[in-house]
Amino acid sequence: MQITFYIAGAIAVLSTMMVITRFNIIHALLYLVVSFLALATVFFILGAPFAAALEIIIYAGAIVVLIIFVIMMLNLKAEAVDEEKRWLTPQVWIGPAILSIILLGELIYIISSMETTGSIAQMVDAKAVGKSLYGEYILGVELSGMLLMAGIVGAYHLGRQKKKVIHRFLEDVEE
Amino acid sequence: MNEVQTVSGLLLAGILFVLGLVGVLIRRNIIFMLVSVEIMLNAAGLAFIVAGSKWAEPDGQVMFIFILTMAASEVSVGLALILQIYHQLKTLDGDAANKMRG
Numbered sequence: 118m119q120i121t122f123y124i125a126g127a128i129a130v131l132s133t134m135m136v137i138t139r140f141n142i143i144h145a146l147l148y149l150v151v152s153f154l155a156l157a158t159v160f161f162i163l164g165a166p167f168a169a170a171l172e173i174i175i176y177a178g179a180i181v182v183l184i185i186f187v188i189m190m191l192n193l194k195a196e197a198v199d200e201e202k203r204w205l206t207p208q209v210w211i212g213p214a215i216l217s218i219i220l221l222g223e224l225i226y227i228i229s230s231m232e233t234t235g236s237i238a239q240m241v242d243a244k245a246v247g248k249s250l251y252g253e254y255i256l257g258v259e260l261s262g263m264l265l266m267a268g269i270v271g272a273y274h275l276g277r278q279k280k281k282v283i284h285r286f287l288e289d290v291e292e
Numbered sequence: 293m294n295e296v297q298t299v300s301g302l303l304l305a306g307i308l309f310v311l312g313l314v315g316v317l318i319r320r321n322i323i324f325m326l327v328s329v330e331i332m333l334n335a336a337g338l339a340f341i342v343a344g345s346k347w348a349e350p351d352g353q354v355m356f357i358f359i360l361t362m363a364a365s366e367v368s369v370g371l372a373l374i375l376q377i378y379h380q381l382k383t384l385d386g387d388a389a390n391k392m393r394g
Contacts (some may be wrong), residue, residue: 119297122297122300123300124303124313126300126301126304127374129304129308130307130311132310133308133311133312133331134311134354135332136327136328137311137312137314137318137319137324137328137331140329141307142323142324143303145324145327149327149330150364151333152331152334153334156338157336159301159304159338160338160341163297163301163341163342163345163354164345164348165341165345165353165356167353167391168337168341168353168356168357171356171357171360172334172337172360172387175360175364176330176334176360176363178362180330180363180364180367182369182372183367183368184323184326184327184367187323187371187374188323190375191375191378193384195386201321203320204319204321204385205318205320205321207349208356209318209320210314210317212317213314213317213318214314216308217310217313218310218315220310220313221307221310224303224306224310225303225306226338226350227305228302228306229303229344236325238343239348239350240352241344241349241352241353242347245350246350246353246354246357248350249309249349249350249351249354250354250357252338254354257354261357261358261362262296262322262363264365265361265363265365267363268365268368268369269363269365269368271368271369271372272368272369272372273318273372273376274372275369275372275376275378276350276371276375278347278379285360
């Protein structure tokens with residue numbers, strides 16, 4: 118059980134590294150799917166099978182497909198890859214990378230020096246999650262519904278193509 | 293044994309979050325920046341799952357579901373914004389949209 122956890126975690130980290138360094142966006146999305154699958158494995162090992170299923174269905178399924186649809190709509194060409202190669206030069210990324218590595222080292226120190234008390238690993242199944250979700254967290258569920266509604270309205274409003282509407286009497290005046 | 297797993301799960305969440313942060317900082321393509329934000333949200337969800345697994349409570353998974361909902365609506369609005377920027381500026385360069393012109 119322990120070794121599977123470490124292997125899945127290593128795969129998640131490696132594929133996420135590949136995501137942020139690819140030049141071709143479709144390759145990056147393929148690595149992103151691998152990363153989500155590895156994280157779903159980690160969730161399953163940690164005793165959260167419902168969250169693992171949701172991770173695969175919504176992240177690796179819906180969100181990645183949505184991003185691919187938008188890339189297809191944008192109709193990018195081969196020179197976009199060269200442009201990316203030009204943008205990602207070492208003097209651009211070396212500074213943020215060093216700062217982030219320092220931050221990561223700090224985080225590792227804090228977490229590994231933390232005093233923790235052990236408990237027995239236990240599976241939390243979908244029934245318990247559902248009872249909690251529709252019991253004490255019912256307000257959160259309703260707020261999530263409102264958030265999704267706002268997301269739909271916002272995406273429709275922003276994604277709409279603005280058509281220039283000029284009245285036929287005014288058209289002659291403008292020209 | 294479980295304590296080790298909790299610590300390493302939190303470490304994994306931290307590493308993934310920092311990788312997403314690096315992605316946001318080093319990339320100029322706005323689609324890559326959106327994907328990196330997704331990675332960061334995913335890492336936050338992993339931290340909740342690890343905490344829920346430590347105390348064997350469903351609350352961590354409930355919070356993960358809320359994060360998932362927020363990520364889904366965030367990515368739909370973000371992609372609509374990307375489409376709009378691409379139609380206005382004809383580029384995916386995030387730096388091209390640094391001026392507000394009404």
